[in-house]
Amino acid sequence: MIKVLIINSTLERSGLSNVIYYLAKFINKDLFEIHILTLSPEPKNSMWTEFAALGVVLHTLRATRLQSLLHIGAKLKQEVKRIGPDMIHTHSFRGSFLAGKFLSNYKRVVTVHGDLHNNHSVIYGKFLGTYFANRELSSFKRANARTVVSYYLKDMYHHLGEMNVIPNAVPTDLFYKAKSSEVILLREQMGISVHARVFVIAGDLIPRKDPVMVIRAFVNAKLPDALLIVLGKGPLLDECKQIANPQVRFLGQVSNVAEYYKMADFLISASVSEGQGLSVLEAAMCGLTCLVSNLPPHQEIFFNSSHQARFFSPRNEFELSKLIREEPVVNNKLGAYFSITDMVNQYQNCYSSLVTE
Numbered sequence: 001m002i003k004v005l006i007i008n009s010t011l012e013r014s015g016l017s018n019v020i021y022y023l024a025k026f027i028n029k030d031l032f033e034i035h036i037l038t039l040s041p042e043p044k045n046s047m048w049t050e051f052a053a054l055g056v057v058l059h060t061l062r063a064t065r066l067q068s069l070l071h072i073g074a075k076l077k078q079e080v081k082r083i084g085p086d087m088i089h090t091h092s093f094r095g096s097f098l099a100g101k102f103l104s105n106y107k108r109v110v111t112v113h114g115d116l117h118n119n120h121s122v123i124y125g126k127f128l129g130t131y132f133a134n135r136e137l138s139s140f141k142r143a144n145a146r147t148v149v150s151y152y153l154k155d156m157y158h159h160l161g162e163m164n165v166i167p168n169a170v171p172t173d174l175f176y177k178a179k180s181s182e183v184i185l186l187r188e189q190m191g192i193s194v195h196a197r198v199f200v201i202a203g204d205l206i207p208r209k210d211p212v213m214v215i216r217a218f219v220n221a222k223l224p225d226a227l228l229i230v231l232g233k234g235p236l237l238d239e240c241k242q243i244a245n246p247q248v249r250f251l252g253q254v255s256n257v258a259e260y261y262k263m264a265d266f267l268i269s270a271s272v273s274e275g276q277g278l279s280v281l282e283a284a285m286c287g288l289t290c291l292v293s294n295l296p297p298h299q300e301i302f303f304n305s306s307h308q309a310r311f312f313s314p315r316n317e318f319e320l321s322k323l324i325r326e327e328p329v330v331n332n333k334l335g336a337y338f339s340i341t342d343m344v345n346q347y348q349n350c351y352s353s354l355v356t357e
Contacts, residue, residue: 002355005035005085007095013045013253015203015278016091016113019168021047024056026171026344032351035083039063039072039094045253059083073102080106087144087354089347093120093136100139107354110143111166112136112153114275122208122273145350149276152296164350167300169343170282177287178262186263197226198264199324200288202257202279205234210270210315212239217320218268219245226324228268229260261286268324269293272314277301281338284308291323301338 006024011017024034037059042048052058061075080088080103087107090096096110116136121129137160140146146163148154154165178186187194199218205211211230218228228248230240241250254260257279261267267283269292274280276297284290284301287308292298294311302309310326312319 001033002031002087002351003033003035003083003085004087004089004351005037005080005083006089006091007037007039007099008090008092009094010038010040010042011036011047011051012043013047013255015168017047018170019113019278020091021051021054022169022171022340023344023347024051025054026340028348029055032348033057035059035085037061037079037083039076039098072098076102087351089351090139093132096139096143097135100142104142107145108143109145109147109350109354110140111147111149112140112157112275113149113168115153115156115273118273119208122206144354147347147350150297150300152300153275164346166343166346166350167338168276168278168281169338169340170278170285171340172285174258175261175282175285177285183263186259190260190263192227192263193225195225197223197266198229199226199266199268199291200229200231200260200264200283201268201270202231202260202283203269205230205232205236205240207236208271208273209234210272211236212243213315213317214268214270214320215240215244215248217317218248218324219243220317221321221324223247223325229264231257231260257282258286261288264288266291266324268320269298270312270314270320271295271298274298285338291320 006020035057036051039061041062059079061079063072076098087109088099088103089109090099091111099108116133117130120132124132141160146161147166148163149168151165154163184194201211201214203209226247230250231254233253261283267288267290269277269280271293274295274297280290280292280298281301290309292309292311293314310323312323
């Protein structure tokens with residue numbers, strides 16, 4: 001039995017937590033024992049109980065920000081020694097940075113999910129963002145195994161050494177193209193007309209996702225029979241609400257996002273930077289037409305199904321508004337290239353190869 005320890009800040013409901021959840025759910029439990037160690041107290045929208053229901057062994061340091069600055073290293077080393085993993089897997093800045101600094105005596109797998117300089121700079125500004133990105137990439141470079149979620153990221157970070165591309169994936173028993181009868185039922189339950197043209201945006205309401213531009217483009221499209229569902233929260237929520245009209249519904253973070261994809265017609269993603277775009281992948285697997293910024297990672301998703309995507313330039317409200325006004329087309333879901341089985345098998349092979357080194 002190979003004991004794998006995943007270290008993450010929290011299990012807050014997010015795209016990253018979903019990826020870790022799918023890995024923990026579908027991994028071969030006869031061969032692998034998954035432990036998860038969180039660093040901070042769990043937020044209200046934590047997936048902790050959902051992970052516990054899988055039989056995952058959960059640990060937490062519950063370190064405050066001040067404790068993280070002063071004592072996190074000693075506490076982390078003590079807890080990981082107690083767990084005794086065969087390897088450590090990290091997916092985000094805090095986990096990767098701290099594991100690289102304090103746990104270098106363990107075999108480590110580091111996965112990068114995005115353009116780190118761009119992502120951190122949007123949140124922390126150019127100076128701090130560059131510092132955080134460089135620290136995370138340093139840990140990535142020194143890992144025993146490096147993985148990224150798209151070929152775009154592999155090209156971006158090729159100078160850091162050999163790495164495997166393991167695209168994120170979603171389970172097809174949850175994300176699938178619904179039959180018309182299921183669509184009608186879902187819309188009735190949600191109080192949405194079966195004749196409405198329904199658009200969805202999902203994810204954090206942050207500058208990198210550019211939700212303000214999406215709402216402006218939707219409002220300016222002036223479609224009388226259209227509805228825009230906004231799933232997510234974040235610092236731009238108030239600004240989004242200020243420019244919205246009654247055809248825009250803000251539902252916050254939901255646990256049943258797949259149901260909203262299944263009853264909708266379109267997904268919109270206006271991200272200015274992505275490593276892959278999990279919400280786009282989820283919606284595409286549900287058969288939605290995806291109106292997406294023409295980033296290379298988005299283009300990768302639709303390499304074998306270009307009919308399902310319509311691209312616009314990042315931050316271009318006019319182009320997006322024009323796409324919104326166009327008539328919908330009928331599309332099929334993505335193929336098995338992004339199957340959850342492929343993703344899990346590739347991580348299993350990665351873990352096994354480290355143990356046998």
